[in-house]
Structure formats: C-alpha cells, structure tokens
Amino acid sequence: MADERILEDLRARIAASPFHSGFGLSVEDASEGSVRLGWRAGPEHLNLQGLVHGGVLATLADVAMGLAVRTAVQPGRRHVTIELTIHYVRPASQGDIEVLGHVIRVGSQIGFAEADVLQGDRLLARGSGTYSVTTLPSGNG
C-alpha cells in the first residue's frame, strides 16, 4: 500500500539526481521500508550475448535498496552504500523489469536491505546491501 508522501519524496529525489533521472527508472510504489521500481531494458543495455549486463541489474538492486532505506531513516540523516552483493539467478533479456526493494533492519548506524529483480514472475537477481546511516555530511567510513 503506497504512502503518497513517501512516493513523492522518492520521486523528487530521483528527479533531482543526475544519475537516477538519466537511468530512466520510475518509482511505482513505496511505503515505509519498501519500494517497487519499474525500468525498461533496451538494446543499449545488452552485452555481446544479447543479455542485460549484470552491472545494470546491480545498479537497479542498489537503487531499490537505497530508496527503501531512505524511507526508513529519519529526516536529516544520510545513508551510503557500504556493501552490495548480487546473485544472478537467471539471464535477463530486453524488456520490462520490476525491482522490489525492502529493508531488513535500519538501526542507528547500520542498515540492511534486500532486492528482487524480476521480469514478469521470473526472478533474475537477488541483491543484499549494507548501508551506513550517519548525521555527518560526508563519506563512508
């Protein structure tokens, strides 16, 4: 169930970030601790074998997890990715992709999240990430 305030906040963040807005993804749904993103793999995302490059799927997972963590940290605090793991379960081909990100736990200093990258009901990749939550203006360490 979407929370309109959270949705608007995430969409504003994506619009304000050069990388995110250029990547072409949309926030389809969001509530505290979870997000659903939509994205479309085009010919420019395919490798020599005609499959979506793994780095693109890692990016989608990281974005979904980061946004999910964003919904769970208090205003005025920052989070940065400190670790990202992706398991590539099935090859991904051109077309619509859905990414579900959700928080496992966000504490006072560390957050954990996971993501599913899907094409229809086929699980393409699973991601898990670790996030540093901080009040400091910079950095991961």
Add this chain to the structure above:
Amino acid sequence: MADERILEDLRARIAASPFHSGFGLSVEDASEGSVRLGWRAGPEHLNLQGLVHGGVLATLADVAMGLAVRTAVQPGRRHVTIELTIHYVRPASQGDIEVLGHVIRVGSQIGFAEADVLQGDRLLARGSGTYSVTTLPSGNG
C-alpha cells in the same frame, strides 16, 4: 605487461557489445588473467550528494572482472557472472577512474576474480565475483 593479442580481443568484444561501447570505457592494458580499464565519471553519473553512484562502480568492477576471466578461459567457452560483491571503501567524485581486474582462479566450471576501482592512488571500491564457465550456449544454471 600487455599481450597485444589479448588486448585486441578485449577491445573487439567491447566494441561489439552495445552496453560496453555505450558505457565509454577503454581497455588500457591486458595480459592473461588481468586487465586495466580507464573510464571517466561525468556529471551524469553523480547522485544527489554529488558522488558517483554505487551501481556505476559495481558495473566497472564487474566489467573488469569479466574481461579478466575472459583472458583466462579457453576459446569456445563462455562465462557468466553468477555472483558479485562490492565493498565501497571511499566516496568517488567526478573525474578519471581506473579499474584493475584480475583472476583468482579459473577452473573447469567456476572462476573467481577481483577488482580494484581507483581514483589516482585512492581505493574507492573492491569487488569480488564468481563466474560460471561453460560450453553451453546459454544461461547461468
């Protein structure tokens, strides 16, 4: 020490892959089991905080490791990424980035590789990856 035949093979692969050629990276050096890539982070790769997005660094690490594995598998065999882990050691800013990928071991079915993502002598991220090596035409499983 570069091996010209390997360098040419990797450059031809990058030129032939829509994703790799669009991503704008160059193979600076390569020998059996290791590669060195050059890439430039522009404004379009920055997130809201003005830092290079983590997904981009993950992509660079995956590309470098995949190419390093490529130099170590026999002709006619394929490799696909099955797992990718990235540790984000320091924030990355706009400018030149270098990526060193090298093979830990490539066996008859499984390969392991690692990558360093650097800005000058600052280590930004370390990646490690697992690859499935196969003679089959498709898939990761």
Add this chain to the structure above:
Amino acid sequence: MADERILEDLRARIAASPFHSGFGLSVEDASEGSVRLGWRAGPEHLNLQGLVHGGVLATLADVAMGLAVRTAVQPGRRHVTIELTIHYVRPASQGDIEVLGHVIRVGSQIGFAEADVLQGDRLLARGSGTYSVTTLPSGNG
C-alpha cells in the same frame, strides 16, 4: 510440511559427517528445497563480548543452505559451496537458535540458497550462498 524420506536422508548425512555430528545440530523439519535446523549456543560459543561468534552463525547458515540444496539436487550429483555471504543483523546471545534454509534456484550446474538465523522471532543473520552442482568426484572449479 515435512517429507519423511528427505528428513531421514538429511539426518543420516549429518550423523555420518564428523563435523556436522560434532557441531550438535538437529534437523527439525525438511521438504524439497527447504530445511529447519535447531541448535543451542552454549558458553563455549561466546566471544569476549559475551555474544555468539559470527563464524558460528555463518556455519549454521552454510549448513542449512547446503542441506536445502541437497534436497533439490538429483541423486548421484554433488554440490559444494563456492560463495557464502552473511549479514549480521542483530547480536546473538546464548540459548536456542533456529535456522531456516531454502533454495532460490538449483540449475544443472549452479544453485542458489538463502538462510535465516533466528532466536525466537528475532532475525540474527541472513545468509546467501552459491553452490556448484556437479557429477564429478571432486573439487570446486
């Protein structure tokens, strides 16, 4: 829902393995693709801070995932762990621990699994693992 044949097979394997039998864990439930283990953390598993050592939790996760993969591969095939990732979500203290392992996908060459390590309803750790499935008598590569 338990499958008695699978349960018996896993219990026989644990009894026959010096490491598993010495570690003191029990297979509480199992069906194709998933297992539930019970284990008890004693004073000998605690570190200087009085918490269960992370290596012990990693071991529990690996065992649960390996057994889950075992239930999903065909007879006569072997699987070995090639990669293991653990996220430590909360500190673990002395007492009863439950471990749930389940398969994400087992293909002809590669398998993926995940595990939850729990104390009551508190999630202590999440594990994910990659497995090489083979007919060969030896090795991981």
Add this chain to the structure above:
Amino acid sequence: MADERILEDLRARIAASPFHSGFGLSVEDASEGSVRLGWRAGPEHLNLQGLVHGGVLATLADVAMGLAVRTAVQPGRRHVTIELTIHYVRPASQGDIEVLGHVIRVGSQIGFAEADVLQGDRLLARGSGTYSVTTLPSGNG
C-alpha cells in the same frame, strides 16, 4: 614484522574468549593492520566428503579479519562484524592451515578487511568483511 605489544594484546584476547580459545588457533604474527594465524584441521572438521567444512574456513577468515581490524581501531572503541563474504577457491583437507588477515580501511564508523586462508601455498578461500566501529557498549546497528 611483528609488533610485540599488538601480538600480546591479540593473544590475551583470544585466551579470554571462550570461543576463540576453544577453537584452538594461534596468533603467529601481527602488526598494525595485519595478522597471521595458525590452525590445524583435524578429523572432526571434515564433512561427508572428507573436506574441511566451509563454515570452519569462514570462521577462520572472520577471526583473522576481526583481529586485524582490532589492531587498527583506537583503544576504547569496539568493532562488530556486520557482513562477511567468503569465496571458496579450492577444497581444504586435513592438516595445517594459515590465515592472513589485513585491513583495507578503518574509518571512524566503518572498517573493511580481507583474509586469505591457505594450505601451504594453495589459496583455499578468500574472505572480505565489513565492520561497524563504535564507542557504544552494544550491538550492530
């Protein structure tokens, strides 16, 4: 080159920890940011296939990385493992094992380390870990 004060501190910690002392490992060498451990795999550490269980190798890697981080954090601060990744490069058999742990970076809140698990000059496993560094008395998050 060993630092005697660091060596003594680490050995005292291991002696004071029920888990570490029971596990039977020795600190062979240590300096700021790196440690070398010795351990012996006995018959009780073998799985059904006669190989050292992966959880044991993960434990060794985690211990070596944790001790390496210990040498690099200031007195009065604590570190806990928040994430651990292991790649199993070759099967491990009974006998002497050496574990090298070293710090990649320890910042004010987050630390990164890596470990090599070796049998002679054969690399058995590579570990990488993320650590939360804190002044608080408890927990990982």
